[in-house]
Amino acid sequence: MSETKVIPLRPANSRSRNITEGKSRAPNRSMYYAMGYEADDFKKPMVGVANGHSTITPCNSGLQKLTDAAIAGIEEAGGNAQVFGTPTISDGMAMGTEGMKYSLVSREVISDCIETCVQGQWMDGVVVVGGCDKNMPGGLMGMLRANVPAIYVYGGTILPGHYQGKDLNIVSVFEAVGENAAGKLSDADLLEIERRAIPGTGSCGGMYTANTMSSAFEALGISLPYSSTMANPHDEKLNSARESAKVLVEAIKKDIKPRDIVTRKSIENAVAVIMAIGGSTNAVLHFLAIAHAAEVEWTIDDFERVRVKTPVLCDLKPSGKYLAVDLHRAGGIPQVMKTLLAAGLLHGDCLTISGQSIAEVLKDIPDAPRADQDVIRPIKRPMYAQGHLAILKGNLSPEGAVAKITGLKKPVMTGPAKVFDDEQSALTAILANKIVPGDVMVLRYLGPKGGPGMPEMLAPTGALVGQGLGESVGLITDGRFSGGTWGMVVGHVAPEAAVGGTIAFIEEGDSITIDSHQLLLQLNVSEAEIARRRANWTAPAPRYTRGVQAKFAFNASTASKGAVLDNY
Secondary structure, three states: OOOOOOOOOOOOOOOOOOOOOOHHHHHHHHHHHOOOOOHHHHHOOEEEEEEOOOOOOOOOOOOHHHHHHHHHHHHHOOOEEEEEEOOOOOHHHHOOOHHHHHHHHHHHHHHHHHHHHHHHOOOOEEEEEEOOOOHHHHHHHHHHHHOOOEEEEEOOEOOOEEEOOEEEOHHHHHHHHHHHHOOOOOHHHHHHHHHHOOOOOOEOOOOOHHHHHHHHHHHHOOOOOOHHHOEOOOHHHHHHHHHHHHHHHHHHHHOOOHHHHOOHHHHHHHHHHHHHHOOOOHHHHHHHHHHHHHOOOOOHHHHHHHHOOOOEOEOEOOOOOEOHHHHHHOOHHHHHHHHHHHOOOOOOOOEOOOOOEHHHHOOOOOOOOOOOOOOEOOOOOOOEOOOOEEEEEOOOOOOEEEEEOOOOOOOEEEEEEEEEOOHHHHHHHHHOOOOOOOOEEEEOOOOOOOOOOOOEOHHHHHHHHHOOOOOOOEEEEOOEOOOOOOOOEEEEEEOOHHHOOHHHHOOOOOEEEEEOOOOEEEEOOOHHHHHHHHHHOOOOOOOOOOHHHHHHHHHOOOHHHOOOOOOO
């Protein structure tokens, strides 16, 4: 009798094995025969397809066709497709409710799903298909943990809605609520905007979090060129998904793994592109978490280092004019990248999933954007000379806070605090016209542990913009902002209130300074008074004591380290 071969467990950074190794695998093969496999199938790579399709949200309701295209591509390239599911939470639907606290939690659940299935089933590679905001960072974090060849297939952006000659998107609705409360918009018009803003499948159409992260993944080289700005309803998105799967099968043969692609230099490329396109504040939180999963040294201060040398090149919503579909027509992320590369602002030697370097991928792209469009500006005529995502520090945020500073006429203000310990009371105050120009709203106990789950504040910020207060009222929070937020806002304040950060000690009427020029977030109260308040402060009881929220609150790191759950 021949000796049975023992197959050891695979470490996260080793190459996978095929299930044909050793007679001890025979029972495992029986399970595959039950699903229609033939003997020759065991010579092919087993390729996972993490399918984010669901009918929860339009962001993900158009993903099944892309998953089917990826399956076809895998089979055409000589692989076996193994499909499993990942969940999603719709930020747009959950916004302003208790459900929003599950959004960031879902990033961790998605990454756990992918790591668990890929490792547990010994897959040779994985295609991740996702749409809504947390699908992207969650997907990549799982890919990096498993570290088998992998590619990301973004579900694609939504097409704009239309009403009274204007393009609409999800943020239009939140701003319309504020306009309606201020008497600037009729109930009938609000209803029509609500009905028309989202005309079909795809992720929110501006340079909000989903499109920001998809663009960054293209810049990393973990997604195919042009794939990040395609519209979900268009056939080119199907073709890209199919081609992505074929490229992955080749990457399996070449043993190109996510940690070969996601390096310090490629993260710097991705952050440079995020700055150039005017991307979401959430990218800061997510790339801290992605770097952690990749075991790459990257801190919150690195964002500021990249910001000061990278111009904003694209005129995109929420603070600009155009949507992701307009960026696609203007040349897409490859044109943005080539413009940066030609100016010496990208690392051209970084590896991509195709096996080519960034420079090789971009070699046929012009150094400057076309003159017949104004979505992408030339390097000598940028929207802004420096990036828009600034890291503010001071006694209110010694670990750092994130501000989106472009598009503001005066990114400096000092004003009296209006303090709220939850989002709902803050929104009520805005809609009741209790917030006036010069106020600095403080929304706290909304951080990773305090929320828990660090919910986004689009409802209050959208209402402020709708009432015409977007530039005259400040808002600071230890929670997050939607990628659709703009205005005099500062988020991710760390340490958060729930762990005794200074934001917990602000009292009604205290003077607060937000100074984007000096990168300062300051409570204008003496250190002695702050110390007195700290001594009298008692940490609030946990909002949840069981279930996923309790586990998240217990394990979550500070926002300045990505709010990850495994920073031990």
